[in-house]
Amino acid sequence: MIRLLFETNLDTPIGELGLLADDTNLLEISFKGLKGLSIRGKSEKERFKLEIEQLDQYFSEKRKSFTINTHIEGTDFQRKVFKNMRNIKYGDVLTYKELAEKTGHPKAYRAVGSTCGANRIPIVIPCHRVVSSSGLGGFGGGLRRKKFLLNLESN
Numbered sequence: 001m002i003r004l005l006f007e008t009n010l011d012t013p014i015g016e017l018g019l020l021a022d023d024t025n026l027l028e029i030s031f032k033g034l035k036g037l038s039i040r041g042k043s044e045k046e047r048f049k050l051e052i053e054q055l056d057q058y059f060s061e062k063r064k065s066f067t068i069n070t071h072i073e074g075t076d077f078q079r080k081v082f083k084n085m086r087n088i089k090y091g092d093v094l095t096y097k098e099l100a101e102k103t104g105h106p107k108a109y110r111a112v113g114s115t116c117g118a119n120r121i122p123i124v125i126p127c128h129r130v131v132s133s134s135g136l137g138g139f140g141g142g143l144r145r146k147k148f149l150l151n152l153e154s155n
Contacts, residue, residue, distance in 0.1 A: 003022045003023075004022065004023060004042065005020060005021070005022055005027070005039065005040070005041030006020070006021050006022070006023075006041045006044040006047040006048070007019065007020050007037060007040060007044070008048045008052075009033050009034050010052055013148070014031070014141070014145045014148050015033075015145075016033040017055070018030035018032065018033045018034040018036050019048055019051055019052075020038075020039065020040075020041055021041070021047060021048065022071070024069055025069045025071035026051055026071075026121060026124065027070075027072075028120045028121060029122055029123060029124065031122070031140065031141035031142070050068060051068055054066050055123070058123070059152070061152065061155065064089075064090035064091075065090060070124060070125065072121055072125065073120075074115070074118065077105065077115070078118065080104070081112055081115040081116075082115070082119065082125050085116070085119070085125055085127060085129070085130065086126070088129040090153050093129050093131050094130055094131075095109075095131055095132065095133045096109040096110070096112045096116070096132060096133070096137065097109040097112075099112045100112045113130075113137065116139075117138065119140070122140060122141060123149065126149075127140075128141075128150060129153075
């Protein structure tokens, strides 16, 4: 089945984001704008009305959670990690180890880190809220952006 894909860009305080979606689900957010998307879609700003509204509210500190429909591929383990990641409340952080424990695999903290790195819908699936027990850990958008997002949420 061929699905129609849509794309748009969004200027934010952390740079231009590229958004990719089908008709019902957000599929990707790229920190490299449109050129960072894994696949391209039809340019269609109107399709992203809800996503743009909620991301704008988030960046202006008026939204703490998202009601955007998402679809993300992954193994059963990764889907469990993504689900638990979405449950990390605004302003909170978990370590990779704590997230591994919540997922039912207490020793799989490295796999949790890899799953965070594989997250194609950052911010909405808040991998920035997962940190190393000895510091920030990594972030696909760069540590400057991770610090910005964590600081935004700690106010």
